[in-house]
Amino acid sequence: MKHKKVVVIGGSSGIGKSIVERLKSEGAEVTTYSRSSEGDFHLDATSDFKEIKQLPDVIDGLVYCPGTINLKPFHRLTIDQFKEDLEVNFFGAVKVLQACFKGLKQANKPSVVLFSTVAVSMGMGFHSSIASSKGAVEGLVKSLAAEWSPNGIRVNAVAPSLTDTPLAGQLLSSDEKKEAAKKRHPLGRFGDPEEMAAAVSYLLSDSSSWMTGQILRIDGGMSSVRGV
Secondary structure (H helix, E strand, C coil), X not given: CCCCEEEEECCCCHHHHHXXXXXXXXXXEEEEXXXXXXXXXXXXXXXXXXXXXXXXXXCCEEEECCCCCCCCCHHHCCHHHHHHHHHHHHHHHHHHHHHHHHHHHCCCCCEEEEECCHHHHHCCCCCHHHHHHHHHHHHHHHHHHHHHHHHCCEEEEEEECCXXXXXXXXXXXXXXXHHHHHHCCCCCCCECHHHHHHHHHHHHCHHHCCCCCCEXXXXXXXXXXXXX
C-alpha cells in the first residue's frame, strides 16, 4: 500500500477508523471525509453535492464506509425511514463514486470498496430497510465492476455480520446481548473492526488485482455454514 493515495468516506469511527489506521500503517496516503470534525475534511454523504473538495488528482483507492442500523418490524417502518437508509447507504455512495471517477481513471490499478451486510444474502427479520438499501449497493458493485473494467477500475464490497462498533453499540449493550450474538455465528463470536480493515486492505492492494464485482462476506460463517 506504500504511496497509494486512498480516499476514505466515513473514516472517523468504527470500521472506517480502523481502515484509516490500517492503511496509514501500511504506508498509504489517506484522505478522510466525515460528517464529524474528526476527518481531514467535512462531508455529509446525505447532502446534495456533485463535487468533493480537496480530492487527490489521482485516486488509487476509494472506500465508502457510512452505514445505518435501523432494525424495526416492517409495518413500523415509514417510507421516510426507507429513504433515510437509501440516502446514507446507496445514494451517498453513488454521489461519491461520481465525484471520484475522474481521479480513479487517472490511477494505475485503482480499486473501490463499498460495504454491504450479511442481511442481504440471508433474509433476516427486522432488516427490511437496511437489507434493501445494501442490496442496492451489491447491485451497484456488480454493474460498475462491469462498466468500469475497461478503465481498469475494480469495484468490490465487504459484507460483514454484526461487528463491535459504536454503530452497533445498542445490539451489544449487555453481556446477555453479546452472548446471544456470539451464539448466532458458527465461529462463536461477533466481528472486530480490524478484521474488516484487513479485508479492505486486501481489496485495495495489488494482491487482489484480478478480483472485481465480488462481495466478500466477512461474517463468521453466518451466510454460508451451519453451526454444529
